[in-house]
Structures are given as structure tokens and as C-alpha cells.
Amino acid sequence: MSRSVKLAVIAGDGIGPEVVAEALKVLDAVTQSEPVDFDLTHFSLGATRFLDTGDVLTDEDLAAISAHDAILLGAVGGVPGDPRLKDANIERGLLLKLRFSLDHYVNLRPSVLFPGVPSPLGDPGEVDFVVVREGTEGPYVGNGGAIRQGTPQEVANEVSVNTAYGVERVVRYAFETARNRPRKRLTLVHKTNVLVFSGSLWQRLVTEVAVDYPDVAVDYLHVDAATIFLVTNPSRFDVIVTDNLFGDILTDLAAAISGGIGLAASGNINPDGRFPSMFEPVHGSAPDIAGRQLADPTAAILSVALLLDHLGLTDAAARVSAAVTADIVARSVDSNTGSAGSGPRSTSAVGDAIVTR
Amino acid sequence: MSRSVKLAVIAGDGIGPEVVAEALKVLDAVTQSEPVDFDLTHFSLGATRFLDTGDVLTDEDLAAISAHDAILLGAVGGVPGDPRLKDANIERGLLLKLRFSLDHYVNLRPSVLFPGVPSPLGDPGEVDFVVVREGTEGPYVGNGGAIRQGTPQEVANEVSVNTAYGVERVVRYAFETARNRPRKRLTLVHKTNVLVFSGSLWQRLVTEVAVDYPDVAVDYLHVDAATIFLVTNPSRFDVIVTDNLFGDILTDLAAAISGGIGLAASGNINPDGRFPSMFEPVHGSAPDIAGRQLADPTAAILSVALLLDHLGLTDAAARVSAAVTADIVARSVDSNTGSAGSGPRSTSAVGDAIVTR
Numbered sequence: 241m242s243r244s245v246k247l248a249v250i251a252g253d254g255i256g257p258e259v260v261a262e263a264l265k266v267l268d269a270v271t272q273s274e275p276v277d278f279d280l281t282h283f284s285l286g287a288t289r290f291l292d293t294g295d296v297l298t299d300e301d302l303a304a305i306s307a308h309d310a311i312l313l314g315a316v317g318g319v320p321g322d323p324r325l326k327d328a329n330i331e332r333g334l335l336l337k338l339r340f341s342l343d344h345y346v347n348l349r350p351s352v353l354f355p356g357v358p359s360p361l362g363d364p365g366e367v368d369f370v371v372v373r374e375g376t377e378g379p380y381v382g383n384g385g386a387i388r389q390g391t392p393q394e395v396a397n398e399v400s401v402n403t404a405y406g407v408e409r410v411v412r413y414a415f416e417t418a419r420n421r422p423r424k425r426l427t428l429v430h431k432t433n434v435l436v437f438s439g440s441l442w443q444r445l446v447t448e449v450a451v452d453y454p455d456v457a458v459d460y461l462h463v464d465a466a467t468i469f470l471v472t473n474p475s476r477f478d479v480i481v482t483d484n485l486f487g488d489i490l491t492d493l494a495a496a497i498s499g500g501i502g503l504a505a506s507g508n509i510n511p512d513g514r515f516p517s518m519f520e521p522v523h524g525s526a527p528d529i530a531g532r533q534l535a536d537p538t539a540a541i542l543s544v545a546l547l548l549d550h551l552g553l554t555d556a557a558a559r560v561s562a563a564v565t566a567d568i569v570a571r572s573v574d575s576n577t578g579s580a581g582s583g584p585r586s587t588s589a590v591g592d593a594i595v596t597r
Numbered sequence: 598m599s600r601s602v603k604l605a606v607i608a609g610d611g612i613g614p615e616v617v618a619e620a621l622k623v624l625d626a627v628t629q630s631e632p633v634d635f636d637l638t639h640f641s642l643g644a645t646r647f648l649d650t651g652d653v654l655t656d657e658d659l660a661a662i663s664a665h666d667a668i669l670l671g672a673v674g675g676v677p678g679d680p681r682l683k684d685a686n687i688e689r690g691l692l693l694k695l696r697f698s699l700d701h702y703v704n705l706r707p708s709v710l711f712p713g714v715p716s717p718l719g720d721p722g723e724v725d726f727v728v729v730r731e732g733t734e735g736p737y738v739g740n741g742g743a744i745r746q747g748t749p750q751e752v753a754n755e756v757s758v759n760t761a762y763g764v765e766r767v768v769r770y771a772f773e774t775a776r777n778r779p780r781k782r783l784t785l786v787h788k789t790n791v792l793v794f795s796g797s798l799w800q801r802l803v804t805e806v807a808v809d810y811p812d813v814a815v816d817y818l819h820v821d822a823a824t825i826f827l828v829t830n831p832s833r834f835d836v837i838v839t840d841n842l843f844g845d846i847l848t849d850l851a852a853a854i855s856g857g858i859g860l861a862a863s864g865n866i867n868p869d870g871r872f873p874s875m876f877e878p879v880h881g882s883a884p885d886i887a888g889r890q891l892a893d894p895t896a897a898i899l900s901v902a903l904l905l906d907h908l909g910l911t912d913a914a915a916r917v918s919a920a921v922t923a924d925i926v927a928r929s930v931d932s933n934t935g936s937a938g939s940g941p942r943s944t945s946a947v948g949d950a951i952v953t954r
């Protein structure tokens with residue numbers, strides 16, 4: 241008897257629908273042979289929906305999405321500077337609202353430099369690390385305010401909120417992740433010399449949890465120093481655990497050095513399983529190239545691999561990763577030999593190629 | 598009649614005294630022909646002083662330093678993890694205390710990739726930009742706290758404080774800087790989609806001040822996207838204006854891509870002239886290589902160029918920069934041709950070479 245997985249699909253705006261279409265193609269192909277059925281519900285959410293209806297994410301949307309087993313998201317966000325979106329803040333009202341409401345306390349972002357993929361670093365050696373970014377605390381909590389707004393006396397504050405409960409669980413997840421990787425190495429990234437209160441909380445919990453993981457080697461870097469190592473010696477990293485904002489910054493840099501955000505996948509995970517986890521490419525909606533089959537669907541397809549892994553379908557996940565790797569290697573061979581067909585492929589051609597493999 | 602400049606010198610810890618010695622050599626040489634006398638007072642501050650006396654920075658120290666016209670700082674900080682320094686926090690108690698007490702609201706950090714200097718980016722094209730980092734606000738204000746410390750119920754907060762007064766003045770300085778550069782381009786870096794209150798304050802003041810600078814082209818990047826551009830297209834940047842924490846992160850990355858923190862100089866500037874400005878290399882005290890003449894004094898010497906510029910001695914500043922550039926070019930020629938003397942030079946040999954030029 242085959243298991244049924246209820247998947248909420250939020251294709252979103254811009255290139256979102258194009259890359260999601262390819263991701264679903266791959267999902268369908270790879271699970272043909274698996275004892276699992278995906279039961280898809282499409283949700284129309286994002287800037288387009290907002291412009292149509294004025295809604296960003298209603299309580300009904302949220303309840304309906306919550307009733308699913310997992311979520312696949314393309315990208316959300318309208319054309320930058322569109323005056324009709326001025327007060328919408330789709331990012332906060334939709335993306336962050338989902339992450340917070342569904343308690344996605346682990347934001348998992350692997351960085352792998354696939355063979356043959358060009359990096360701005362030239363040949364930086366092996367790059368294969370994963371950032372475990374906290375997803376429900378820190379400066380992202382929306383705990384800010386301003387007085388005397390619009391005047392020369394304005395004061396605007398933002399509060400970073402960090403709890404032992406919230407830090408401990410993500411740190412533990414990061415140690416588990418490190419334990420299951422060959423190098424078993426964890427780096428805490430923070431700014432403990434300046435953010436002394438949140439910094440000592442993170443430092444304390446890493447030290448405490450480390451006792452349960454004697455097989456994992458731990459070190460620490462300030463966030464500023466971490467950016468230096470990411471460009472001078474990315475091979476030194478295995479698992480990075482860090483707060484929401486530092487994680488945001490480091491993962492874009494990490495994506496840039498390992499082939500660009502066209503290849504960067506992410507999982508917003510609720511490890512408890514109380515809420516559906518959400519898988520999405522790190523890239524945005526790129527309205528400037530939308531609708532023209534120019535987007536690379538690889539990040540969305542790799543997000544499917546993370547989704548399959550999360551569902552315990554590790555074999556299918558591995559097949560998706562292998563197909564992507566093979567496709568990426570073929571791209572670089574094509575472009576090196578200048579053989580026919582080496583021109584840029586359409587979004588769906590990349591999807592088809594990966595399906596075939 | 599020659600003008601007298603009272604210079605407070607804080608050589609500090611680790612490699613600080615070595616690089617400051619070379620910086621002072623260069624200062625002395627370049628001002629021989631100028632109608633200016635430097636009157637030096639050496640202050641013993643840093644981890645060494647703390648271990649000797651238990652003081653980080655006394656009120657008397659601060660008053661004495663304030664009575665100077667400018668400050669040259671090497672580097673402060675003891676051996677990481679030294680248990681005797683556990684409660685000292687030299688960074689907060691000394692470096693940040695000076696920046697805040699002396700109202701160093703501009704933290705100026707130029708990034709130039711000198712000809713022939715290797716970059717982890719290979720050949721990224723021309724890199725010549727300056728980060729104007731706010732120095733007295735943001736998450737650096739020390740406005741944090743924790744409850745139930747050390748327990749599973751701990752909550753640790755950090756407040757980023759941003760004022761129209763504080764943002765406007767640094768933004769105005771950044772526009773002035775942009776106006777005086779050939780490309781006249783300013784990029785605001787923030788995270789307005791998440792930090793909505795501080796973000797809209799920054800955005801508002803950049804928009805308002807821009808009215809007075811119609812000759813300066815303005816754009817905006819989220820901090821995560823800015824890290825991507827720094828590694829994929831650093832030439833796009835001319836002047837970056839940003840908050841204290843984002844500036845900290847971006848300037849380390851900027852230093853890494855433009856030859857390393859061995860070359861990165863900075864000025865902590867009080868443009869009002871009410872307090873002495875402070876010039877320092879971006880690098881730290883590097884206790885692991887201290888006392889062995891292994892440190893590159895170039896960043897400290899370039900900090901002298903910033904100091905001279907600040908004092909209006911633009912001609913002398915230009916001569917220091919030119920000598921450094923010539924020395925750096927010579928290094929790369931030496932190492933390319935493998936000619937004799939191409940081995941690494943001692944700290945003082947680099948200083949001497951720059952003095953000679």
C-alpha cells in the first residue's frame with residue numbers, strides 16, 4: 241500500500257511558477273517507483289495574489305497550509321519599487337509569517353561546489369558545508385518600533401530576542417547534523433565580543449550541548465571573520481550554526497561562492513513534525529527575467545531533494561541529487577568542448593534533462 | 598612657524614607595537630618637509646595593561662586621550678581564551694568605549710585592490726570603494742540584557758538603537774565622500790525588508806539628504822545581496838553607507854577580497870572636530886605571530902595616510918599612499934620574477950622600504 245503525502249505548493253511570483261513546474265516534474269518522475277503518492281494543493285500567494293485581492297496570507301490560507309505534510313515554495317515578491325506593493329511587505333507578511341507560524345526553527349542551507357561549476361573564487365578546493373540557521377528568533381522577530389517617526393527626533397529600535405529554548409533546539413539539530421557527516425565539525429558563528437548577552441547565550445548552549453556530542457569538534461568564529469574564511473578557505477567549514485540574521489548574510493555569500501544562488505536550495509524545517517516543513521530555493525522571484533524560460537530550476541529541484549530527505553525518502557533524494565550533479569557536470573563539459581547544444585538551456589530543458597537522468 | 602599636532606599613540610597588544618613602530622617611522626619621514634610637528638604621547642592600554650593593573654580604560658586615560666588632536670592605534674586584545682581576560686572584554690571596554698566616547702560616528706574603511714596584489718577572486722577588475730560605517734549606534738550600543746541567565750528559561754535581548762540625528766549625519770558624510778569621488782555613486786546597504794523600523798529610518802534619510810546631492814547616484818542593496826555583489830562584481834561599488842554591524846561584516850569581507858586585512862586601514866572619525874579622531878588598521882592583535890617581525894605594517898601605514906588626510910596634510914597623505922602602492926607593486930614584481938630578496942620581509946623591512954620611497 242502506498243503512503244500519501246499532502247504537499248502544499250506555493251509557486252508564487254516571477255520565476256517561481258517556472259521553477260516549481262520543473263521541480264514538480266522531477267518529483268513526479270523520481271517517485272514513480274516509490275510507494276508514495278503526492279497529493280498536491282496549489283496555493284495562490286504572493287504579490288500577484290495581493291494585487292488581485294489585497295490579501296497577503298489570511299488565517300484560512302494558513303490553516304489550510306498547516307493541514308499539509310510539507311510545502312514546496314518557488315519565490316515570492318513583486319517588482320522592486322512597485323508603488324502598489326509599498327505597504328504590503330510580502331517578505332514579512334508571507335515568507336516570514338510562514339516560517340514563524342509553522343515553527344521552522346531550522347533553516348537548513350547546504351553549500352556544495354559541484355565539479356566543474358565556476359566559482360568567483362576560481363578553484364577554492366572542496367566546498368561542502370551546511371549552514372544551520374536559526375529561523376524563529378533573533379532580529380527577525382519583528383520586535384521593533386519607532387517614536388517621532390518622520391521627524392529629526394526619530395528613534396527607531398529593533399530588538400533581537402534570543403531564548404535558551406530556541407537556541408538549544410537549533411544547536412542540538414546542528415550537532416546531530418555534524419555527527420552524521422564525515423568530518424563531524426561544528427562552527428558557531430556569532431559576534432560575542434559585541435552582542436554580549438545573546439552571544440553568551442549561544443556560547444553557553446553550544447558548550448553545554450557539546451557534552452552530548454564528544455565526537456563532534458567545535459570551534460567559534462566572529463561573523464566578520466567568518467566572511468573572510470568563506471572567501472579565503474571555504475573548505476574549513478563543515479556545519480555552521482548561527483542566528484537568523486547572520487545566517488541570512490552568510491548563506492547568500494555561501495551561495496555566491498559555490499556556484500551562485502541559481503543552485504542554492506533550502507529547507508525551513510520543523511523537526512518536531514508538529515507543522516509542515518517548507519522547501520524553497522534561496523533565490524528570489526527575479527521579475528526581470530520571469531516568464532521567459534530563462535531561470536535555472538536547479539535550486540528548486542535541489543529543494544525537492546531536501547524535501548524527499550525530510551520525508552525519509554532518502555533513496556529518491558539521492559537520485560535527484562545524483563541527476564542534478566550529472567546534469568551540472570554535463571553543462572561544464574558542453575561548455576568546455578563547445579559542442580552543439582552548449583548554449584543556455586530553457587528552464588524546462590534543464591528540468592527535462594534532470595528528469596531523464 | 599610650524600603647526601604642532603598632539604598625537605596619542607596606543608600601540609596596544611600583540612603585533613600592535615611592531616606595526617605602530619613602522620607607522621611612526623613613516624609619519625616622521627613624510628612630515629620632515631612639512632610645516633608640522635607631531636608631539637607624541639604613548640598610552641599603555643590593552644590586554645597587557647589590564648593584566649598588569651586591572652584597568653581597561655580609566656576616566657583619567659580617557660580625559661588625557663581626549664586632550665589630543667588625533668589618535669593612532671595599533672591593535673588591542675589578548676590571547677583568545679586567556680582565562681584571566683574572561684571578564685575584561687577589551688573590545689567593548691576599550692575600542693568601543695573610545696569610539697563611543699569620542700563620538701566617532703564615521704568609521705571610514707577604504708577598499709582598494711592595488712595592482713599586482715592577489716585577491717581570492719582572481720582578477721575581479723578594478724576594486725576601489727569606501728565603506729562609510731556608522732560608528733555610534735545600531736546593535737553596538739550595548740543596550741542588551743538577559744533574564745534567568747544560565748537557566749533553560751533564559752531570554753537574552755539586544756537592542757539596535759537608531760536615531761534620525763545619528764543616521765542623518767553619517768549619511769551626509771557619505772554623500773560628501775561620494776561627491777568628491779570620480780564615480781559619485783552611493784549604495785545604501787541595510788535589511789529594510791526585515792528590520793522595518795531602522796530600515797525605513799535609513800531609507801528616509803538617504804532619500805531626504807539625496808535632494809542636496811543631485812550629482813550623486815543612489816541605489817540600495819539588502820545586506821545579504823551586497824555580500825554576493827562583493828564577490829561577483831566588486832567594481833559596482835563606489836561609496837557604501839551602512840549601519841554599525843553590517844559595516845563590520847562587509848568591511849572584513851571587503852578587506853578579504855582586496856588583498857587581505859594586512860592592507861586594510863580605517864579611520865574612526867569625529868568630523869565635527871570636537872573630539873580626536875582615531876586611525877587604526879582593521880586587523881587585530883594576532884598574538885600568535887607577535888614579537889617576531891612577521892606582521893605586515895602596511896595597514897598601519899595606510900592608517901597614517903588617513904590620519905594625514907584628516908589633518909588636512911593631503912600632500913603628505915598622497916606621498917604615503919604612493920610609497921605604499923610602489924612598495925606593493927615591487928613585492929609582486931619580486932615574487933613574479935623570483936628575484937633575490939623576494940622572500941617575506943620583516944615588519945621593519947617593509948616600513949624601511951616605504952620610508953625610502
Ligand SMILES: CC(C)[C@H](C(=O)O)[C@@H](O)C(=O)O
Pocket residue numbers: 331332335336488522790791821
Ligand atoms: C526575503 C527575506 C525576508 C529572506 C530572509 O531574510 O530570510 C531571504 O533573504 C532569505 O534568505 O530567505
Ligand SMILES: CC(C)[C@H](C(=O)O)[C@@H](O)C(=O)O
Pocket residue numbers: 433434464688689692693845879
Ligand atoms: C573588535 C571589534 C569590537 C571590532 C568591531 O566589531 O567593530 C572589529 O571587528 C572592527 O571591525 O573594528
